[in-house]
Amino acid sequence: MHRRSFIKKTGAAGIAMTVLPGITLSQEMEYSIIELMGKTDIELYGKGINLRKEAHDAFIAMKKAAYSDGIDLKIVSSFRSFQRQEVIFERKFMTYTEEDGMDPLAAIDKIIEYSTIPGTSRHHWGTDIDVIDGYPKTEGDVLVPEKFGAGAVFENFKAWMDENSETYDFHLVYTDDPKRRGFKYEPWHYSYAPISKPMLEAFRSKNIVQLLQLEEFYGAEHFTIGFLKNYIQNNILDINRNLL
Ligand SMILES: [Zn+2]
Numbered sequence: 512m513h514r515r516s517f518i519k520k521t522g523a524a525g526i527a528m529t530v531l532p533g534i535t536l537s538q539e540m541e542y543s544i545i546e547l548m549g550k551t552d553i554e555l556y557g558k559g560i561n562l563r564k565e566a567h568d569a570f571i572a573m574k575k576a577a578y579s580d581g582i583d584l585k586i587v588s589s590f591r592s593f594q595r596q597e598v599i600f601e602r603k604f605m606t607y608t609e610e611d612g613m614d615p616l617a618a619i620d621k622i623i624e625y626s627t628i629p630g631t632s633r634h635h636w637g638t639d640i641d642v643i644d645g646y647p648k649t650e651g652d653v654l655v656p657e658k659f660g661a662g663a664v665f666e667n668f669k670a671w672m673d674e675n676s677e678t679y680d681f682h683l684v685y686t687d688d689p690k691r692r693g694f695k696y697e698p699w700h701y702s703y704a705p706i707s708k709p710m711l712e713a714f715r716s717k718n719i720v721q722l723l724q725l726e727e728f729y730g731a732e733h734f735t736i737g738f739l740k741n742y743i744q745n746n747i748l749d750i751n752r753n754l755l
Contacts, residue, residue, distance in 0.1 A: 542710055542714075544717055547635065547636070547710060547714045548630040548631075549592045549593035549596065549629075549630065549634075549635025550593045555590055555637055557570070557571070559586060560586055560589060561586075562638065562640070563636075563637040565706060566638050566706055569680055569681065569703055570586075570679070570703075573681060576675060576678075576679075577675070580671060582646070582668055583644055583645035584645070585643055585645030586640050587643055587653060587654060588634065588640070588641040589639070589640045589641075590635075591634035591635060593629050593635065596626075596627060596628075596629040596630070596632050596634070599626055600622060600629050600728065600730065601728055601730065603622045603626060604619070604622060604729055607622070615730065616733055618730070619730060619734075619738075622730075623694070623746055624694065624695050625695060625697070627694075627746070628742065629726070629728055630723060630726065631723070633700075633707065633711075636706070636707055636710045637706075638702055638707035638710065639701065639707060640700070640701050643665055643668060643699055644664075644665055644668035647664045647665070649664045653699075654697070656695075656696050659698035659699070665698075669698055677753075680703055680704045681701040681703055682704050682751050682753045683697075683751055684701065684702050684754060685700055685751075686750075691749050691750075692744075692746075692749045693745035693746035693747070693748075693749040694746055707754060708754060708755070711747075714747075715743075715747070715748065719747070720743070724736075724739070
């Protein structure tokens with residue numbers, strides 16, 4: 512009896528050995544649709560950081576280096592779920608259409624200057640951050656491009672990140688390249704390339720137009736195929752080429 516169970520165990524172990532490398536590989540390479548769209552919980556690391564393990568570790572290393580140069584890297588926003596993005600989108604859509612009386616399509620165009628359609632935010636991936644310098648005092652909204660310009664409050668932060676962020680594999684996503692379409696310049700939004708590149712590749716291999724047409728949040732009924740195709744081309748794919 513003992514012998515029999517021993518054989519069974521070794522047999523199972525033998526199979527596991529041969530199958531495991533394949534399983535590990537596919538788990539690393541494949542991201543599910545719900546994961547790519549922020550519709551499932553993923554493992555996040557670090558209090559106030561909330562990134563995937565590898566991205567978290569790289570951020571900590573970058574934060575230490577910045578700290579010794581007098582910059583206090585402070586995350587304003589990192590992982591965001593589909594539901595959270597849905598709340599943001601719907602609130603803006605209601606404000607623009609009901610309070611401001613905008614045409615629905617014009618309202619959507621205005622929303623997507625800075626905000627994403629739920630399910631398409633890079634913040635769903637646990638790889639992207641909105642980051643500033645926590646040291647200087649500043650009033651009002653911090654995520655405005657003017658605050659990162661010459662002579663402005665985050666000028667040193669910007670110079671430091673330009674010089675060092677790529678050493679830690681963090682790349683600016685929405686650059687100030689005048690030829691770039693899609694989202695406006697966001698000097699605060701960085702992405703951890705080693706994970707976000709394969710995630711973008713996985714996402715663009717899905718039928719995004721069809722997925723978004725199935726959505727039922729407020730405003731989604733106005734999405735046409737043409738609009739969604741342009742959105743994918745401009746807002747999802749017209750980004751810093753280092754991240755493609
Ligand atoms: Zn962002």
